[in-house]
Amino acid sequence: MEFIFIRHGQGEHTLKVPDSLHTHDPSLTQTGMNQVEALQSQLSITERDLVVISPVRRTLETAHILTKGVDCRTIVSPLVSPRMFPQKPEWKTLPCDKMLHKKVVKVDFPDFSIDDVLSEDLWATGINTMTEEEFRIIAESFLSWCKSQRDERIYIVSHDGTINSYREIMVGEKLRREDFLTDAGWMKLSY
Template sequence: MELIFIRHGQGEHTLDIPVSLQLNDPSLTQKGVEQARLLRSDLPLSKEDIIIISPIRRTLETALIWSENVPCRKIITPLVSPRMFPILPNATTLPCDKILDINLIKSEYPNVEIDMTSPVELWSEGINTMPESGFIEITKKFISRCREFNKEKIYIVSHDGTINSYRQLISGQTLTRNDFLHDAGWFKISC
């Protein structure tokens, strides 16, 4: 099985760092919208594909723009929500990385599935500051769930730190922040 991790397009929270990291629920910028549209030619989708999406507005916008007019399956899960990389002791989740409320997701994104099999606490706490031991368990569950789809490839729209965290655990390589994907960048890995 091949996992294809896609970083969301440029978000409003990256325009004036560190101040913009304090934004609540930032959207894509116009450049981010264009980057999401370009994914259509870089990674064309079919109705047979599955996209797993982080429950954050910028990832949802990226996935929905990219998959516009393609009736593929779209699943939102906190298993690919923002994750700090590397993990810092006593760190807290920034406002720009707070998970959207399930009821808001249901209201604003009625055509996507919500993964209700994920632990309830992840819908409020996410995986952002989860200790590495807990994240290793999440990774095993996530990969097992992906295998259950019985697909050759699965697309995952997520965040730079989350993608690096999964890549590092799956590949066994040591990664740094220099390995972060650029906006709307993507990386394939077999598992």
């Protein structure tokens, strides 16, 4: 099965780091929107594909641009929400990485389906500060679910730390922050 991991385009929260990391619910910048529009022409998302999206505004906006005019399945899931990389038990979720509530997603992005099978606790906390052991269990379950969907390709629109965390599990090797995808970067993995 082919997985295509996509990092969201440039977000408002990256413009004046570290202060901008405390921005609540940051959107894509105009540069970010332009990056994603350019990326759309590189990818060939079809109606036979599944797009799984983090419940954060900048990833939802990225997926909205990428799937414009394509009648594919789109599912918003906290299983691909922001994740610290590497994990630091003393760190807390930054305001820029707080997930949107399901009701907000339904109103602002009505064309996307919501993963309602998952617990309300997971929707409230996400995967950002989970221990490595907890994340591995959830990640392996998510990857198995992806395989069971039988879609031609699965696109995952997410965040740099989340993508690296899944990549480590899928390829079985340690990664570093230097391995992060850039804004609107993407990579293909067979799994």
